[in-house]
Amino acid sequence: MTLPTVSDPMVDIPLSQPLVDSPDTRGSNLMEAIRLENVGVCYRAPSERIPSIKEYTIRWLQGKIKHREFWALQEVNLSVMKGETLGLIGNNGAGKSTLLKLIARVLRPTIGRVLVRGNVAPLLEYGAGFHPELTGRENIYLNGALLGYSRKQMEEKFERIVDFAELWDFIDAPLRTYSSGMWARLGFAVATDVQPDILIVDEVLSVGDETFQRKSADRMQEFRNRGATVLLVSHNMNLIEEMCQRAAWLDHGRLRAVGKPDEVILAYRRSQA
């Protein structure tokens, strides 16, 4: 078993080894939920515009198509324990979203290995996949199917979802008549009425009004109490420090530091100055 390492040796803070550092000592299960081994993701874009299929075919046959390679992630090694809440920080374009996509199985790494143990509640923007012409009820079933649930499972969830979203009065009205807040509430209710082993949270806590934010924060806490692993991406450092046991800092596709949130945030901030 390879221990996760941090690829960039130039970081000036003492780095904690994640496996040792993992604060999850409740109970005996020191099980890995997520492991990334030497992961790299490379986007290839043609370096020049090729005007037509004919042209493309000719060049392809000649082997003359040039691609510009862009490594969104490189040599990432990371291990997340079951029940742990890990914060991901870094500038825009650092590769945070790409990393989440790998874990949500949306992308397969170009090189390296991604291991995920358990169900992942995906990074669907709340309400994405809803259709405005369909009623709330119909959308709940459609969205549930999108998340991989059977009709039967959705029937069982239905009441709880509407309860949580507090939308009983409007459940048979088309979604286009909903306010954006109602839309978000329904989306959040569907997406989180699951028992995910791994929850991916991408800046959600900024959605909705204050009451709703509190409600979603509560629900996240609930997940953590139940032993779910949480990956939290945020630019809100207070939130990261408050919620996470560890933080990881991504910079230009490389993992610069993994460790205690305050230390990692400090290092990150210093680099920004």
Next chain:
Amino acid sequence: MDSLPVYDSSRRGMPALEELRELLRYSNLVIQTARRNIVVRYKRSILGIAWTMLNPLGTTLILSFVFSRVFGGASSYAVYVLSGLLCWTFFAQTTSDSMHNLIWGGNLLKRIYVPRTVFAVSAVLTGLINMVFSLVPLMVVMLFARVPIRLTMLILPIPALFLAMFALGVGLILSTIAIYFIDVTEMYTILLTAWFYLSPVIYRKDMLPQDYAWVVHLNPMYYLINLFRAPIYDGRIPVLSEFLVAGAIALSTLVVGWIWFSSRADDFAYRV
């Protein structure tokens, strides 16, 4: 403890089989998507779902008027046209929809895992449901044109299945190309028009000059349409060789499309 599902990106079986397994796991999504397609299309219209039946009926009335009145012909011609038109509409619509669903559903592809074939399969399922609805106006036209409605029509699920397999195969191939060249969606519209006139939908093969008959024989849709039309228009069960040819075309297209599409599917999220 280790009963949790494990995803390991390095463990790759055969993509085609894996895709099939995942699709079965997501069968509810296929059904829900097809349902949405049908419900949404007519949701705000007054006649609603009746349009699925009125649409082909209208086209048939126009075509049969043009051909039987203007060019002169039997009234049974309307049945000939409509039965062919059902096949054609199904094929044209499902193949284009497969492509569009994948490209415009691409937003979803980047956020959440769903088996990529869901888009094409639900397009085909939607088409099949619409086709069943259009059997109603077909039978109305048969009554008026005095073409007997025979029990042979009970065989129709088989030609319909072959058509669906063929359309799914073509849809998957087109989708794969469209991911790399979006222009294909536009080109295909033109291609469809040409293909329509190369298929015996509004004319009969024997109306063609002898010299051109071979062109029709190269057209897979010719065999599939004939197989579908025989139990309706001719009131006969197609012979074994007709089933075999159509079945072989359908199966091989589906297998090629499925394997190719699934082998490229991992790449889609990078491209869309």
